[in-house]
Amino acid sequence: EAELLESGGGIVEPGGxxxxxxxxTGFTFSSHGMIWVRQAPGKGLEWVAAxxxxxxxxxxxxxxxxxxxxxxxxxxxxxxxxxxSLRVEDTATYYCARxxxxxxxxxxxxGQGTTVTVSS
Amino acid sequence: DIVxxxxxxxxxxxxxxxxxxxxxxxxxxxxxNGYNYLDWYIQRPGQSPQLLIYLGSHRASGVPDRFSGSxxxxxxxxxxxxVEAEDVGVYYCMQALQTPPAFGxxxxxxxx
Numbered sequence: 001e002a003e004l005l006e007s008g009g010g011i012v013e014p015g016g017x018x019x020x021x022x023x024x025t026g027f028t029f030s031s032h033g034m035i036w037v038r039q040a041p042g043k044g045l046e047w048v049a050a051x052x053x054x055x056x057x058x059x060x061x062x063x064x065x066x067x068x069x070x071x072x073x074x075x076x077x078x079x080x081x082x083x084x085s086l087r088v089e090d091t092a093t094y095y096c097a098r099x100x101x102x103x104x105x106x107x108x109x110x111g112q113g114t115t116v117t118v119s120s
Numbered sequence: 121d122i123v124x125x126x127x128x129x130x131x132x133x134x135x136x137x138x139x140x141x142x143x144x145x146x147x148x149x150x151x152x153n154g155y156n157y158l159d160w161y162i163q164r165p166g167q168s169p170q171l172l173i174y175l176g177s178h179r180a181s182g183v184p185d186r187f188s189g190s191x192x193x194x195x196x197x198x199x200x201x202x203v204e205a206e207d208v209g210v211y212y213c214m215q216a217l218q219t220p221p222a223f224g225x226x227x228x229x230x231x232x
Contacts, residue, residue: 037169044210044212044223044224044225044226045161045163045169045212045214045223045226046223047214047220047221047222047223050221059219059220060220061220062121062220095168095169097169100171100174103151103157103216103217104157104216104219104221105157105159105174105175105216106159106171106174106175106178106180106216107159107161107169107171108171108174108180108181110168110169110170111168112168113168
């Protein structure tokens with residue numbers, strides 16, 4: 001069974017860095033594009049970033065471009081999100097998800113989420 | 121950027137009755153390949169989102185056939201033929217045609 005498990009969330013001060021991870025099991029990781037989606041407390045879903053299966057191409061929401069970097073290590077079946085210059089408004093639960101196919105559609109496997117709190 | 125809207129934002133439903141949720145995009149989601157790049161997700165209380173429908177009308181693996189997606193271009197509908205208690209939650213549509221993908225604000229479905 002395909003599963004995703006996020007880790008690395010926590011409390012960080014504004015302006016600080018944090019890296020969160022997502023370990024994949026039960027499927028051929030390198031065959032799927034991967035996505036990060038976040039959800040601020042009590043709010044809706046926001047698409048954050050995506051990476052192709054090979055890791056050669058990345059895509060970002062305007063709200064995080066230049067501050068966040070998505071990457072993957074296919075040898076370790078792990079997806080990363082390196083966050084820097086964190087802002088209070090980045091406080092959210094961050095979910096990783098697997099894409100069925102290209103063009104970002106069909107996120108068919110989701111993790112349970114990891115919580116990032118940006119606060120002084 | 122493509123902007124997504126949903127209506128209604130809140131939908132009280134009666135178990136056993138049908139329900140219809142609407143989603144609209146600010147630009148056509150119809151690709152030249154003939155597919156509409158529109159997904160539907162449900163987020164049940166306290167849970168991660170779950171894919172229901174992708175490419176406008178394709179039901180995801182394991183999703184009950186009481187869920188169906190329809191529409192093309194800028195107007196889409198998620199229909200639940202007979203609502204069950206487990207269908208409560210927030211339903212999001214998402215456009216996947218252009219970067220950045222965008223979710224709608226969600227429709228909260230609750231039992232009357």
